[in-house]
Amino acid sequence: MDSNQVNSTSTQQFTQVDGHQIAYIDEGKGVPLLLIHGIPSNGLMWREVIPVLSKQFRVIAPDLLNYGQSGMPANADVSINAQRRILFGLLDSLGIRRAHVIAHDIGGGVAQLMAVERPERVDRLVLIDSICFDSWPIPEFEPLQKPGAEDDMALDDFVEMIRGFLPKGVVDTQVMTESVVDLYTKPWSTEKGKRAFFRNLRRLNSEYTLAISDELSQLPHFTLIVWGEKDPFQKPEYGPRLEQAIPNAKLTVIDDVGHFLLEEKPDQISALIQDFLNQH
Secondary structure (H helix, E strand, C coil), X not given: XXXXXXXXXXEEEEEEECCEEEEEEEECCCCEEEEECCCXXXXXXXXXXXXXXXXXXXXXXXXXXXXXXXXXCCCCCCCHHHHHHHHHHHHHHCCCCCEEEEEECHHHHHHXXXXXXXXXXXXXXXXXXXXXXXXXXXXXXXHHHCCCHHHHCCHHHHHHHHHHHHHHHCCCHHHCCHHHHHHHHHHHCCHHHHHHHHHHHHCCXXXXXXXXXXXXXXXXXXXXXXXXXXXXXXXXXXXXXXXXXXXXXXXXXXXXXXXXXXXXXXXXXHHHHHHHHHHC
């Protein structure tokens, strides 16, 4: 197993799952928490909450396949359904049979698939500005899903596009500092990264979340749904729909924040997660 220091408190480790390199952070001891990021982020999205949660839990924060420091294979399936299989494989490799699952954006779709398919392996769910039903892909990404779109965009233009996109996901744009934007854009800032990003875009479609929409009513898990009041990407009206679909769900709306809640309100999100897990 290899490792790479990513900041002063967390070390990124690497393992093989289904023949692919998967990068992940593994911090703390206790009941396992699996943190799943979305697009265009990576596992470092959780960097502000990991030090808090790892005081009580074992926190696992992977980079999804084709994201961050995980492998970027040219021909692999990177749909949310394939990511579900990869994450079950990661948990298996770490000897974890059951975990709380906390997820953001498309990670929330992966989490829903995991809970529907193997409910015994998921303890509690936290879904943060999660894709669901037909809430995705967002219109901003649809033109980029066309075949050959990456060939029409120079690398520098592509990186600038991503850098310009990120501040649109927050209300307080000051939180999207140069260093934060760099954290998100660095994995995409090569020709290989650019092509990986477009492969990810082409697997953004609602077929899997629509397919399980009826099965959400059978989920036994206590579920916390968190939504940014001013999320421009995952529209806030989907929060109540998801709450109604999952029997043991509760929705919390965070005022005056956008899609990237973990950048705008990391302390509040950490406290919400802790309170929810300790309450049940």
